[in-house]
Amino acid sequence: MKSKLNLDPKVIDSARSCAARIAASMQTFIDRHTTVSTERTVLRLLGVDGVDDVDTPLPNVVVDSIKDGGGLPKGAAYWIGNAMIQTGLDPQKIAEKIAAGELDIMKLPMASKEEAEAKILPLVKEALGKIKAQTEKREKYLATIGEGRKPYLYVIVATGNIYEDVVQAQAAARQGADVIAVIRTTAQSLLDYVPYGPTTEGFGGTYATQENFRLMRKALDEVGEEVGRYIRLCNYSSGLCMPEIAAMGAIERLDVMLNDALYGILFRDINMQRTLIDQYFSRVIIGYSGIIFNSGEDNYLTTDDAYEAAHTVLASQFINEQFAVLANIKEEQMGLGHAFEMDPEIENGFLYELAQAIMAREIFPKAALKYMPPTKYMTGNIFKGHIQDALFNMIAVWSGQSIQLLGMLTEAIHTPHLQDRMLSIENAKYIFNNARAIGDEVEYKQDGIIQKRAQFVLAEADKLLHEIEKEGLFSTIEKGKFGGVKRPRDGGKGLAGVCVKDESYFNPFIPLMLGGAK
């Protein structure tokens, strides 16, 4: 396809191969390490669930006992496999006995790595079978009741109470929403465990728990059948429990998950080593499960200037793409993020936003691009806000975005009311329909404002990527190149949960999931 922006394919290739080298260099670091959350994920996939008498999740109880016994470098899979050999119990029973203080799996006789691996293999295959059944169910729904047209209309619910969320989510689906995101309660990303059971209390959102996922999935399947459209469910595979939540999402058939280590580092002050290691396993799970991941580049533009820092968004998209390639994620599942966040006072700002959006589409032609609405310059003037959202919708349909996070006219005032969501869906539907083919019809003036802007941003991104390659990703973040936020390599939360693997370490899910996604 010829570039309407006259982008130089050599510059795109240069940037992409540079990002691939950055990701590969990080991968060698990742491959040498594991984390407490990665190991808890292995346990969850092996069927360990529930909490002890003080509400500590059993995956935490087991991993803490392995860690305290100095066994983490061998991986939880070994210790559970070994305990199964030595006790004849299944992983859940083993976890319950550890919680009750009746069993110390670190003090059992030790079988070989091969024996332990062989012992748990049937359970690993069973877990993969469960996930496959869920992806098949999604495919069956898409083949029978179908789905909305792209850009998918993505709306949020955030009441704090999962049962209230269900009411709001079903109402939104009836109004035309295609994707429902359940916003998490403030600060869940900093919990080093996943809460258990249905929850009815939260601030600014609802806890991500497996039971809450299940309740919402069921509700969306019901309303999807009613409206004759598959309704996608989105949650957050992010924070200190990134891979655990990915596993929960795979098991409960979530369709979209926010997943971006850089976001956690910059905006939640999570330690960079911890979260990059966590991100790898979470992306392997996401890739295997047919989930679309969403990266968080849009957030850079809330702390940095959207016009000046546009190239950091593109550079980060290239890196996120390459991390996804290493986790064997299909292009169609790459929900790379960007946003409509330029100051509305900028002359020709619409043209710059358009250039950025079309450029993202040309460079990542198959990606499930996620486009985020204006937030930073929303003022409380709901009438102007509705127009800002209209311009945003115009660019989305024009540039062929995949997932449209709908802007709310009441942004900056409150979490959306029922009517806010209705008006916002109406706005998007009107514009998408009214300008459906505009992208096919319009070409851009040679060396005009739009072409030149896109070429400039691409060149700057390529330059930044080469600097990052030279510098290393860790020190680039330390210097505040993304989002204007500086984070130290050994700072932030969660570093204590990182450990170096020994030679006998194994995680049976990673090779099988990587193979299975091919």
Added chain:
Amino acid sequence: MGSHTTHAATATTAVDLTKVKPYGDTMNDGMMQLSFTLPVPYGEEANEAAKMLAKKMGLDEPAVVFSKDMVGFTFFVLYGKCQHTVDYTSIKVTKIDVDVMDRLECEKYIAENIKRPVVIVGACTGTDAHTVGIDAIMNMKGFHGHFGLERYHGIEAINMGSQVPNEALIAKAIEVNADAILVSQVVTQKDVHIANLTNLVELVEAEGIRDKVILVCGGPRISHELAQELGYDAGFGAHTYAEDVASFVLTEIVKRKLV
């Protein structure tokens, strides 16, 4: 019929500030626009319900100009003529009493009146993860062309970011001998900000530094009146820039003889 002259004689053109009501296109027509949702099915009865509600609110001749079926709910756009009035002349609002100086004037003010670096510590405390407010005030870049406090010569601005425990903010303020503490609260669901702001004041008092420090809160739902009720020296709402906060803090330092 002479109606022309009659009209001219009854038209009110000047506002009576003791009896103010909304203005649509004619003085005292009382016109107001509302939009809201009722949890009732769409239809004639729903429109009637909306009009009855408007009348109870003091809106005469209510007209539902638009209604939309939201499956079990109905959304309305409604106009009506407000019958209530307010006495504008009797209104008293608590406002921050300070002449706002721009950045250069603030810098000059420090050089002339304080003659030492002013230390300001800020954070978004509690569970709130939104740094957009504190960043707009403190970070170099500022917001909308208004540079943040980090840019001010003579001000040492320390932005601790989001989800900072109140205890950590106060510990930092004591450590650096701060002149002012800025706390930002964006999330206000279920009044979580009130509890958190109250907690911060209590901790500052418990540490015995309340007299030595200027305590300022800010956020889209914060008013100066609320801030004062909670025990703060000032509260800043939406559309606040760094110079507004700096002007208050600097003049307060001089006023309270904390120089």
